[in-house]
Amino acid sequence: MKMKKLVAAALAAAMALSLVACGGGNDQKPAQSNPSASGSQPAQSTPAPSGSATEITAWIYPVGGWTSEENVKPLIEQFTADTGIKVNLEWLAYADGDDKVNTAITAKKAPDLIMEGPERLVANWGAKGYMVDLSDMIDDTDRSEINAAALAACTSTDGKVYQYPMFITAHCMGINLDAFKAAGADQYLNLDNHTWTTEGFIKAVEALYAKKGDTVAAIYCKGQGGDQGTRALINNMYGGTFTNAEHTAYTWDDPNNIKALEQLKSMPGIAFDASLEGGDELKLMYQEILDMAFCWNIAQQLDPATAGTGAGKTMNGQEIVCMNFPSPDGTPVLQGGIWGLGIFNNGDQAKIDAAKQFVKYFCDSEHAADAAKISNFFSARSAAEGTDLSNIFADNAIMTDYNKVILPNLGDYYQITTGWAGARTEWWNMLQKVGKGEDIAASVAEHVANANAANAG
Amino acid sequence: MAKQSKQPMSRALQRRENIAGYLFMLPCLIFFIGFVVIPMIICILTSLTDTNMHDPGLIGGSFIGLDNFVRLWGDKDFLAALKNTFVIVIVSVPTVCAFSLWVSSAIYKMKGPVLSAFRCIFYLPVVTGSVAVTVVWAWMYNNYYGIFNYVLKGLGLIEGRINWLGDEKFALGCIILILFTTSVGQPIVLYVSALGNVDQTLIEAAQVDGATEMQVFWKVKWPQMMPTTLYILVITTINSFQCFALIQLLTKGGAGTDTVMYRIYWTAFKLTEQAGHFGYANAMGVVLAIFIGLLSAVQFKLAKEK
Numbered sequence: 001m002k003m004k005k006l007v008a009a010a011l012a013a014a015m016a017l018s019l020v021a022c023g024g025g026n027d028q029k030p031a032q033s034n035p036s037a038s039g040s041q042p043a044q045s046t047p048a049p050s051g052s053a054t055e056i057t058a059w060i061y062p063v064g065g066w067t068s069e070e071n072v073k074p075l076i077e078q079f080t081a082d083t084g085i086k087v088n089l090e091w092l093a094y095a096d097g098d099d100k101v102n103t104a105i106t107a108k109k110a111p112d113l114i115m116e117g118p119e120r121l122v123a124n125w126g127a128k129g130y131m132v133d134l135s136d137m138i139d140d141t142d143r144s145e146i147n148a149a150a151l152a153a154c155t156s157t158d159g160k161v162y163q164y165p166m167f168i169t170a171h172c173m174g175i176n177l178d179a180f181k182a183a184g185a186d187q188y189l190n191l192d193n194h195t196w197t198t199e200g201f202i203k204a205v206e207a208l209y210a211k212k213g214d215t216v217a218a219i220y221c222k223g224q225g226g227d228q229g230t231r232a233l234i235n236n237m238y239g240g241t242f243t244n245a246e247h248t249a250y251t252w253d254d255p256n257n258i259k260a261l262e263q264l265k266s267m268p269g270i271a272f273d274a275s276l277e278g279g280d281e282l283k284l285m286y287q288e289i290l291d292m293a294f295c296w297n298i299a300q301q302l303d304p305a306t307a308g309t310g311a312g313k314t315m316n317g318q319e320i321v322c323m324n325f326p327s328p329d330g331t332p333v334l335q336g337g338i339w340g341l342g343i344f345n346n347g348d349q350a351k352i353d354a355a356k357q358f359v360k361y362f363c364d365s366e367h368a369a370d371a372a373k374i375s376n377f378f379s380a381r382s383a384a385e386g387t388d389l390s391n392i393f394a395d396n397a398i399m400t401d402y403n404k405v406i407l408p409n410l411g412d413y414y415q416i417t418t419g420w421a422g423a424r425t426e427w428w429n430m431l432q433k434v435g436k437g438e439d440i441a442a443s444v445a446e447h448v449a450n451a452n453a454a455n456a457g
Numbered sequence: 458m459a460k461q462s463k464q465p466m467s468r469a470l471q472r473r474e475n476i477a478g479y480l481f482m483l484p485c486l487i488f489f490i491g492f493v494v495i496p497m498i499i500c501i502l503t504s505l506t507d508t509n510m511h512d513p514g515l516i517g518g519s520f521i522g523l524d525n526f527v528r529l530w531g532d533k534d535f536l537a538a539l540k541n542t543f544v545i546v547i548v549s550v551p552t553v554c555a556f557s558l559w560v561s562s563a564i565y566k567m568k569g570p571v572l573s574a575f576r577c578i579f580y581l582p583v584v585t586g587s588v589a590v591t592v593v594w595a596w597m598y599n600n601y602y603g604i605f606n607y608v609l610k611g612l613g614l615i616e617g618r619i620n621w622l623g624d625e626k627f628a629l630g631c632i633i634l635i636l637f638t639t640s641v642g643q644p645i646v647l648y649v650s651a652l653g654n655v656d657q658t659l660i661e662a663a664q665v666d667g668a669t670e671m672q673v674f675w676k677v678k679w680p681q682m683m684p685t686t687l688y689i690l691v692i693t694t695i696n697s698f699q700c701f702a703l704i705q706l707l708t709k710g711g712a713g714t715d716t717v718m719y720r721i722y723w724t725a726f727k728l729t730e731q732a733g734h735f736g737y738a739n740a741m742g743v744v745l746a747i748f749i750g751l752l753s754a755v756q757f758k759l760a761k762e763k
Contacts (some may be wrong), residue, residue: 099726106510128511215601222623223709274712275600275623289601421727432711436625 055086056354058113061097063339064167064299064375066115067306071374079361085354087113094225098421105130110344112355118153118163119415121342126162127418132343132352133160134359142364145381150338153413163340164363165380167372170334170410171228173325174285174296174304178318180204183211190330194323194405198237201326202267208291209269216269217292218281221431224424226278228335229294230431234260236325236332243414250423250455253448261440272435288314296322297337298402299376311398322402324409333411338380378407422454497746504739510725518736525740535741538715541629542745545716546697546752548633553640553693554686560641561648562674576646583642591706594635598622598707625713632703632714640696644689651685652678687760691753698749717745 065071104110154163180186185207188200208216240257264270278295285293286305302311312320324332343355362371366387372379379389393399430447508518564575597604598621609615621627655678663677701718708714725738
């Protein structure tokens with residue numbers, strides 16, 4: 001009986017403890033207020049707790065070379081040595097990074113710093129009032145040094161800067177030049193300025209298909225991963241647009257895009273493949289299964305499929321060449337990539353200040369050169385505090401070439417249009433329908449309407 | 458007198474034993490209440506609101522009555538997901554039960570080590586992590602270098618490649634096949650055990666009376682296995698209704714493979730810009746729970762009648 005009592009008492013104690021454990025965490029009052037209720041940035045007025053500013057958390061999306069801990073760690077250690085601020089880094093994946101951030105916001109556990117692009121930092125979290133306005137960090141000199149288009153994309157419609165731009169690139173496509181040469185399709189390429197016409201692209205696909213009798217390139221549409229490639233291809237082929245110039249509406253139902261989709265659907269060498277995303281597609285080109293990849297950029301050119309087997313080479317050493325997307329007259333408009341740092345407003349002014357120090361250190365000081373260089377993208381500004389950033393890759397022929405023939409074709413950064421996440425979903429769902437053989441114009445109209453409905457809120 | 462004095466002592470003993478029993482149950486009960494009952498209540502309450510993931514508190518949105526449920530019946534993406542979910546259940550549940558019954562009948566009389574080997578083989582996909590299983594299946598199904606296309610082309614059965622996971626004609630079937638392989642392990646183990654526990658004297662009596670093998674199986678063994686069958690039916694039905702990981706890892710709901718579970722996840726966490734997803738996603742969860750409850754009740758009822 002005594003034994004039973006002991007066991008019962010132990011169990012009761014365990015239960016009481018687990019109850020305490022389960023119910024914990026509520027004693028810490030969340031600093032954020034409901035943004036919709038206040039209409040202003042949450043918690044800005046909340047007094048900042050002191051004493052924790054020497055440690056901040058930064059979440060990094062897999063952006064170019066910043067995916068590599070080996071690259072990033074020395075810079076962070078140097079930052080800590082210089083400022084005394086410890087940085088806890090965590091890398092996110094695009095597959096579930098948004099889930100993690102959104103869950104963290106809901107749980108009031110958002111990181112202090114985050115590295116990504118304006119479609120998330122400005123159009124999503126910034127617009128909802130979760131980010132700190134960084135406009136006080138940007139003076140007239142900075143404005144003259146930062147790429148104007150990049151800064152505009154990082155600025156909300158009401159003039160708040162929710163992302164400090166760090167580096168930029170233009171997404172392009174990659175082709176297997178050896179396969180092109182073997183099929184006689186290289187005649188359609190202008191390798192001086194890495195451009196080609198839509199007509200040349202169609203003929204090249206025909207030649208490659210005639211040579212191999214199998215899929216030459218894939219319009220991947222399993223999900224949204226790498227969808228900038230399919231958008232750029234379809235928009236460029238006949239001069240279509242994705243949004244209007246004001247970024248207030250989705251316009252991919254324009255006849256030029258429908259014409260491009262009809263053309264692609266009619267080509268036996270092009271497969272609308274709902275089992276692939278951008279990352280899968282570029283690996284298939286690296287493996288020499290496909291001859292083109294629409295999901296490509298300079299980071300891929302420097303290290304195809306992140307395989308570490310040599311810049312601009314497939315797995316068996318065939319030559320990969322970056323190309324602009326084909327357009328009627330060989331003057332493409334490329335999709336941009338703009339990445340930078342944003343600060344979550346967690347209500348702790350000391351941490352916000354420490355995070356701002358981090359932003360200043362890597363975006364607007366002599367250290368900005370290293371930060372941009374390890375990314376394998378181009379700096380978003382020409383100079384920072386007297387350090388020239390316009391020529392940081394002078395020693396790298398591939399980067400220099402890319403800077404000369406691809407980057408100048410950077411187009412409008414329309415990803416900040418309201419309802420962007422929903423629009424991306426509509427895009428790949430539409431491509432799946434087109435691939436299935438459904439009526440193209442009707443599918444396009446339906447999904448653009450859905451995207452615009454989301455845009456309207 | 459002796460009888461009267463014994464009665465209260467026995468009650469006290471009973472009470473103490475009851476208390477001890479409840480205390481032993483308490484750990485499970487607390488976790489059950491904390492992680493099943495309370496979330497269930499929150500889910501039902503949230504389904505009646507327009508709660509958004511950014512709303513503060515557990516149920517942060519405004520009460521909108523049954524609006525989410527009304528909206529569901531006009532949402533063709535949800536209805537497509539519901540249809541796919543039912544296809545998975547209707548195909549998967551009977552095939553899993555029939556196959557596991559057939560395999561169990563064939564192996565339950567085998568000697569110890571051989572029986573254990575078969576149990577291991579069929580149970581292996583259950584204990585292997587779903588991600589690992591899915592990665593292997595994804596490789597086999599791959600459109601460009603998968604083994605299925607390689608073998609079928611090698612045998613001359615197909616000319617071009619089949620995009621197993623990218624073509625609506627095949628994708629859902631491929632998912633069901635994987636679900637089947639990961640679902641048969643437990644029913645086989647349970648059926649082997651149930652067949653081993655069938656009363657031998659009844660079987661012998663039936664055989665003495667001239668019953669055939671089939672008659673012995675259906676008239677003697679099958680009724681005795683009914684509780685096991687009912688458990689297998691219910692568990693397989695629930696698992697099939699809740700098919701999520703395979704969809705998430707293989708198709709992301711594309712190529713006609715969207716299921717209600719995946720749509721709940723998508724609605725709650727992926728469409729981050731649209732308001733009201735937690736409430737709407739929870740309404741889907743409530744509808745799914747109602748369907749699972751109804752189907753399980755029907756299965757219980759039918760098994761009871763048998």
